[in-house]
Amino acid sequence: MVRLAEVLLGRTKSLGVRLLRALVILTLILVAVTIGSACIGTETINFSTVFSDPTMHTLLFDLRLPRVIMAAMVGASLAVVGAALQALFRNPLADPFILGVSGGGAVGASMAIAFGIDRIFGGIPFLFLSAFLGALFAVFLVYQIARSGRTILPGALLLAGVAVNLIASSAVITIQFLADPNRAHQILRWTTGSLDVVGFTTIRHMTLFLVPSWVVLLMMAEKLHLLAIDEDTATTLGVNVKRSELLIHLVCSLLVAVTVAVGGAVGFVGLIVPHAIRLLFGEDLRIVLPGSLLLGASFLVAADTVARTALGSTELPVGAVTALLGGPVFLFLLRRRQRYSAL
Amino acid sequence: MMLPILEARHLGFAYAPRPPILTDLSLSLDSGALCALIGSNGSGKSTLIRLLAGVLMPVSGKVLLHGHSLAKTPRQKAARSLAYVPQSWTMVFPFTALEVVLTGRSPHRSPFRLENENDRAVAMEALSLVEASHLAERPVTALSTGEQQLVSVARALAQQPECLLLDEPSASLDLRHRIALMRTLVRLRSTLGLSICVVTHDLHLIDSAFDRVLALHNGQLIVDDRPERVLNDSTLAEVYGDESIRTRSFEGRTLVWCD
Numbered sequence: 001m002v003r004l005a006e007v008l009l010g011r012t013k014s015l016g017v018r019l020l021r022a023l024v025i026l027t028l029i030l031v032a033v034t035i036g037s038a039c040i041g042t043e044t045i046n047f048s049t050v051f052s053d054p055t056m057h058t059l060l061f062d063l064r065l066p067r068v069i070m071a072a073m074v075g076a077s078l079a080v081v082g083a084a085l086q087a088l089f090r091n092p093l094a095d096p097f098i099l100g101v102s103g104g105g106a107v108g109a110s111m112a113i114a115f116g117i118d119r120i121f122g123g124i125p126f127l128f129l130s131a132f133l134g135a136l137f138a139v140f141l142v143y144q145i146a147r148s149g150r151t152i153l154p155g156a157l158l159l160a161g162v163a164v165n166l167i168a169s170s171a172v173i174t175i176q177f178l179a180d181p182n183r184a185h186q187i188l189r190w191t192t193g194s195l196d197v198v199g200f201t202t203i204r205h206m207t208l209f210l211v212p213s214w215v216v217l218l219m220m221a222e223k224l225h226l227l228a229i230d231e232d233t234a235t236t237l238g239v240n241v242k243r244s245e246l247l248i249h250l251v252c253s254l255l256v257a258v259t260v261a262v263g264g265a266v267g268f269v270g271l272i273v274p275h276a277i278r279l280l281f282g283e284d285l286r287i288v289l290p291g292s293l294l295l296g297a298s299f300l301v302a303a304d305t306v307a308r309t310a311l312g313s314t315e316l317p318v319g320a321v322t323a324l325l326g327g328p329v330f331l332f333l334l335r336r337r338q339r340y341s342a343l
Numbered sequence: 344m345m346l347p348i349l350e351a352r353h354l355g356f357a358y359a360p361r362p363p364i365l366t367d368l369s370l371s372l373d374s375g376a377l378c379a380l381i382g383s384n385g386s387g388k389s390t391l392i393r394l395l396a397g398v399l400m401p402v403s404g405k406v407l408l409h410g411h412s413l414a415k416t417p418r419q420k421a422a423r424s425l426a427y428v429p430q431s432w433t434m435v436f437p438f439t440a441l442e443v444v445l446t447g448r449s450p451h452r453s454p455f456r457l458e459n460e461n462d463r464a465v466a467m468e469a470l471s472l473v474e475a476s477h478l479a480e481r482p483v484t485a486l487s488t489g490e491q492q493l494v495s496v497a498r499a500l501a502q503q504p505e506c507l508l509l510d511e512p513s514a515s516l517d518l519r520h521r522i523a524l525m526r527t528l529v530r531l532r533s534t535l536g537l538s539i540c541v542v543t544h545d546l547h548l549i550d551s552a553f554d555r556v557l558a559l560h561n562g563q564l565i566v567d568d569r570p571e572r573v574l575n576d577s578t579l580a581e582v583y584g585d586e587s588i589r590t591r592s593f594e595g596r597t598l599v600w601c602d
Contacts, residue, residue: 238419
């Protein structure tokens with residue numbers, strides 16, 4: 001017990017203890033937020049009647065819970081991708097939304113919706129595949145533009161992201177106009193990012209792609225830690241930079257694609273969450289990555305609860321909530337960073 | 344006879360389509376030797392040291408570590424014998440100096456293991472070797488360029504390599520730390536038997552403790568000899584392309600100035 005208290009509260013320098021402490025605190029937060037969010041809504045759930053009252057049962061298990069789980073998975077994925085891309089590009093402003101990765105995924109996804117959403121190839125929903133290709137294209141494009149010899153130009157990276165985003169949103173609008181009205185409406189519904197209309201089938205599909213991708217990124221933590229410090233020294237410390245970059249691009253594209261396909265482009269989660277983790281627990285990527293995963297889940301569950309409830313019976317898209325919160329944070333970070341070095 | 348720890352055979356390098364930076368360059372670094380690599384700006388020193396470190400891959404020829412191709416040696420294995428200190432680095436995230444130095448322990452750990460007490464002790468020792476222990480808990484983004492340089496050298500030392508390659512490590516150091524660093528390199532060579540190759544413009548800090556001075560000119564190795572045979576008027580005039588360079592030997596050191 002004393003030992004546990006020491007781990008939770010004491011000042012320690014050992015990485016293992018710091019990691020454990022971060023995981024315990026963040027898991028407790030996630031559990032609390034999840035239970036809170038499942039209870040809160042237009043109809044407050046009373047846990048004592050859940051199993052006796054069939055309406056309550058349906059409300060909790062068929063409506064509320066899938067949505068909370070989905071929000072958690074999307075939030076976790078976006079946050080861990082943000083943390084990984086920030087380290088890989090050595091740019092604290094990197095975020096899948098800002099860099100246009102979500103935009104690329106959205107183009108792919110809207111094409112899939114326009115052409116018929118429910119096709120499945122070899123067990124993989126065409127929607128995921130199409131979004132993945134879009135996201136992958138975007139990340140390679142932005143990376144190629146920003147890469148200049150040994151460095152990834154931070155300003156070029158963000159500008160390329162802005163341009164890709166603009167092109168992507170125009171492409172989505174064009175696809176909307178070309179698609180038949182029913183499907184166009186469907187595209188419109190998710191472009192801003194909303195997490196309504198989900199069931200456990202979608203969650204099963206997501207799990208299949210998201211969980212292995214999380215595992216791969218967490219396994220890359222040490223390499224990302226070295227890359228976040230310096231690319232050349234990472235090479236001499238045993239990191240195959242090209243191979244790591246490729247793998248991280250692929251995995252991040254897949255994660256973003258699946259989240260975009262199910263929830264639309266939810267922005268700024270990947271920006272805010274890793275920054276919060278760094279402030280709380282330090283810079284070490286072996287803490288930042290798993291920490292972002294957990295806090296990202298809590299953050300989006302909380303944001304989605306706000307989206308569901310803030311306007312009474314009308315729902316806000318969750319993407320609007322995260323952007324309203326995250327946009328100012330981005331601007332603040334940009335301002336602070338400019339003081340250190342010119343973009 | 345000493346075996347070479349690091350060898351370059353017929354190295355060629357170019358950033359296509361630009362003209363080649365190095366053409367057919369061969370050299371060998373003896374085990375336990377302390378070498379200086381000199382040359383004018385743009386002569387290919389950094390490219391050469393980056394090729395030797397395995398950061399760049401040669402277009403032609405190869406680098407051998409302990410007689411085996413560096414390109415074919417598993418990177419982690421190579422990292423346990425070969426450490427590299429880059430000329431400069433841009434620190435983006437406020438890692439503490441100790442965290443940066445600890446990354447030098449990475450090649451010695453099995454995957455998915457966190458650093459242990461021994462790693463921390465080695466890292467602290469490395470920081471104290473470069474007289475930078477007081478920086479351990481400071482964020483590297485808040486350090487001066489010279490202090491960052493010391494942290495970078497400490498990181499390489501924490502690797503406990505057999506061979507250390509440094510690219511202008513003293514460029515942004517003040518005189519005291521410049522001298523301290525050179526003294527540290529000389530000491531590491533004699534106490535740990537480290538092989539060291541250091542790119543430098545500080546000709547006056549190359550003393551008799553150095554075994555060899557290599558001079559590059561236009562991507563060619565034009566001199567490879569004892570310091571006293573390189574640091575003279577005519578050789579330096581050729582290396583730097585300036586006839587007005589004058590030298591004088593003084594208590595085992597070479598004073599360099601310009602007419």
